Amino acid sequence: MTNPILSDWATPFEIAPFDDISDDDFAPALDEALAAHEAEIDAIANNPDAASFANTVEALEAAGRQLDKVLSVFFTVAGADSNPAREALQREFSPRLAAHFSAISSNKVLFARVADLWERRDSLDLTEEQARVLMLTHRGFVRAGAALDGAEDARMKEIKSGLASLGTQFTQNLLADERDWHMELSEADLEGLPGFVVNAARTAGKEKGLDGPVVTLSRSIIVPFLQFSPRRDLREKAYLAWAARGANGGDTDNRAIAAETLALREERAALLGYDSFADYKLETEMAREPAKVRELLMAVWGPAKARADADAEVLTRMMQEDGINGPLEPWDWRYYAEKRRKAEHDLDEAALKPYLQLDRMIEAAFACANRLFGLEFRQLDIPLYHPDCRAWEVTRNGAHVAVFIGDYFARGSKRSGAWCSAMRSQAKFPAVQAPVVINVCNFAKGDPALLSYDDARTLFHEFGHALHQMLSDVTYESISGTSVARDFVELPSQLYEHWLEVPEVLREFATHAETSEPMPQDMLDKVLKAANFDMGFQTVEYVASALVDLAFHEDAAPADPMARQAEVLADLGMPHAIGMRHATPQFAHVFSGDGYSSGYYSYMWSEVMDADAFAAFEEAGGAFDEERARALETHILSTGGSREPDVLYTAFRGRLPGVEALLKGRGLAA
Incomplete structure (x- = not known):
């Protein structure tokens, strides 16, 4: 029978026939689609006719339609509705896909055709859009290492495969930590929580097969719990679990993965002749260079930190009025900020929701x-x-x-x-x-x-x-x-x-x-x-993450990313009671793939x-x-x-x- 993923989709608007697709269909579909794409690329590279925009660049644009179908369906469900079978497939597929696309980008015969067109671009009578696509195609090959030879070419392929596997493992580790932790609440523990938080906790408990309410590490549950729970001990327990995602030791710990990822990125940039991975990554962005990114972030950091420091003093006094001495902690900030918002703006989220x-x-x-x-x-x-x-x-x-x-x-x-x-x-x-x-x-x-x-x-x-x-x-x-x-x-x-x-x-x-x-x-x-209420907190937690990301990729790859993170935050004077929006072990934007690496500032x-x-x-x-x-x-x-x-x-x-x-x-x- 025809694999339902690869068949013609006789569905409304040619939507994937999800009700006909099983997990067993993905691996054979990928095998067939990869083989088809390889044949298409081989035909383009070895076309006996002289290179033209139509037979090379447009041919590349048209190739891989079967593969697009497989990947669009698989990665949709792998990200939004994963299971053990899909997680195993993702671990298997990631290095294979990295090797497949690396083979294309390092195909010397194919790159020669693209380079020939690039050299003759002024005589090709291209539209503005075609000229743009040619430039991006040529640049993509060069930045992927198409001009590398011998050992450097082989090493680039190994790096890409390694990064793909590491990114997949980072994502799955984080998902496992978020999925496996929960804190059961007694009826007494619900005291002081608004109805919408209680209802969300009860629903989360049912989804885990439990009779009572639970706090999970889903942001839509844990953040309102930290905002409204008067139980400081429970807030602390929940916050520490949230902050520890990806750093709990054992098989799901992401710290070593982050270190290896940064080292491979640094090596990748060096092979391509860049001073740092940030220089490589930002070359194609609006910012162009790390210095401009740092200039923007630091222009915002000063006013944001000043606002956050002033807010921390107010929240600390509120906490002391409740009879709690000692410093304001990260599990205190949202609770007292919510009380302050209600007092100063007479805005109660429980009434607003x-x-x-x-x-x-x-x-x-x-x-x-x-x-x-x-x-x-x-x-x-x-x-x-x-x-x-x-x-x-x-x-x-x-x-x-x-x-x-x-x-x-x-x-x-x-x-x-x-x-x-x-x-x-x-x-x-x-x-x-x-x-x-x-x-x-x-x-x-x-x-x-x-x-x-x-x-x-x-x-x-x-x-x-x-x-x-x-x-x-x-x-x-x-x-x-x-x-x-x-x-x-x-x-x-x-x-x-x-x-x-x-x-x-x-x-x-x-x-x-x-x-x-x-x-x-x-x-x-x-x-x-109240739209800008607590904006010092929100801006500091974000900018701190962006500056850590930049430091990781602008300088030599740190052997211990957690130590480097701590150093960056200390140099910034990071407020004690504010955590990074995404600490390194859970920084999926940066470590689940290259998308936002050196780019969280964006x-x-x-x-x-x-x-x-x-x-x-x-x-x-x-x-x-x-x-x-x-x-x-x-x-x-x-x-x-x-x-x-x-x-x-x-x-x-x-x-x-x-x-x-x-x-x-x-x-x-x-």
């Missing part, structure tokens, strides 16, 4: 996309990979645009965090294909599911990435959607967060779960006024632009200004990686922004 229903926030994200870009959403009834998933057809003026899938709830089989991916990216070559886009989140289940304000912001953030994929309008898949510089990719997502704070959006969609009444005006005012780099970009709407006709929305789609959301990001942003805004917009947006400006 019923107004932030998941379904209504999804509607809000869709409604904003409709007003800005004319998109419409129709729910679909199709088989997906998990019962929690939902799907919508996205149309504009009656024409199909995309399929959007939302997978919103936390579960033990899902890795932590939130992300957007495309099971199929937009392209017009070799045939027109509409995107299939997924948002994956980790919100606590409930009936109805209620979000914190941060959760709602996350939903809008990931949907901003989805819009970048759905509104893409380019010819070649390699530059489609979010295929842009890492420090530009967060612009659409962070920019879209701003629409959550538009008063008319909250007035319409923030309705009470029981009464359906809209959020009262005084509460709405308090929410918006959220802040993009924030410089998103604050300035939303100001462009405010300076025009408001949040839903038609001309600004049209410019945003034309110059950023539809263009993918077809031009350099600074060119795209300047086309939208007329200039590049400075850090002042970010500091003002975070309430950190003097």
Whole structure:
């Protein structure tokens, strides 16, 4: 029988037939798809005709369609609904895939054809988009080591394979630590917790087969527990478990993996002639060089630390008023910050949360996309990979645009965090294909599911990435959607967060779960006024992580990353009661793959632009200004990686922004 993964998908919108696919299908499908791709690459490399853009670059763009199908399905379920079989397959597949793509990038005959085209590029009569794809293709080969020979070439292949295996193991270790730990709560332990926290804890207990409530290491449960539990001993126990993920000793400890990863990255950069891995990685980003990244981060660090230090003094006094002496600890900060928020802004998250229903926030994200870009959403009834998933057809003026899938709830089989991916990216070559886009989140289940304000912001953030994929309008898949510089990719997502704070959006969609009444005006005012509350804490925990990431890759690879982390934090004067947002053993952005290595700063780099970009709407006709929305789609959301990001942003805004917009947006400006 034909493998269901490789067959023609006779499903609505050619969505993967998840109900026909079993775990046993993945390995044979990968074998067949790899062989097919190898044959395609061999045919391109050994084409007897002289190299042309069509028979080389476009042929590379068209190759690997079977492999794309296999990988899109497998990595979707491996990340969002893992199990022991899928984890074993991931460990098996990672080095094989690394070897496969390394063989392509080091294929000397193939690279010679690409290099020949690059040398003759001015005489090829290419469109602007084709010239861009040729440049990126040539650059990709060079940066992957295609120009290396002999022992250096062989060593580069070994490094890539090693990094792929290490990244997979890091991810699986972190998932295991998050899945295996929980803290059971007695009825007495629930005292002082608002109803939504109690309900989430009871639901988590049921999912683990227990009769009573539990605290897990899912952010959607542990953070509100740290905010609201008056039991300092339980907060400490929960926080220490959360902070220790990936550093508990034994088979799931990530510290040695981090050290080996950094050493291999350093060697990889040296083989390619770079002074450091950060120099190598940042060459293709907007920042271009480590010094510019450090300049941005340190410009923000000073004001943020000053704010955090002042806040720590206030929270310490509050703690002392409760009869607790000694220093403010990391498991104290969120609890006393929440009490302070309630006192100073009269804003109680327990009272706020019923107004932030998941379904209504999804509607809000869709409604904003409709007003800005004319998109419409129709729910679909199709088989997906998990019962929690939902799907919508996205149309504009009656024409199909995309399929959007939302997978919103936390579960033990899902890795932590939130992300957007495309099971199929937009392209017009070799045939027109509409995107299939997924948002994956980790919100606590409930009936109805209620979000914190941060959760709602996350939903809008990931949907901003989805819009970048759905509104893409380019010819070649390699530059489609979010295929842009890492420090530009967060612009659409962070920019879209701003629409959550538009008063008319909250007035319409923030309705009470029981009464359906809209959020009262005084509460709405308090929410918006408190938007920058505790921003010192939030900025310090983020910037500290970004600076540690930069230090790991800017300098010689540390034999002991934990010691280097401690050194960086000490030099910064890291506040005692604030932990890094992602300590090294759980820093999946940096160690699960190369995506954000040397690049965790990119959220802040993009924030410089998103604050300035939303100001462009405010300076025009408001949040839903038609001309600004049209410019945003034309110059950023539809263009993918077809031009350099600074060119795209300047086309939208007329200039590049400075850090002042970010500091003002975070309430950190003097």
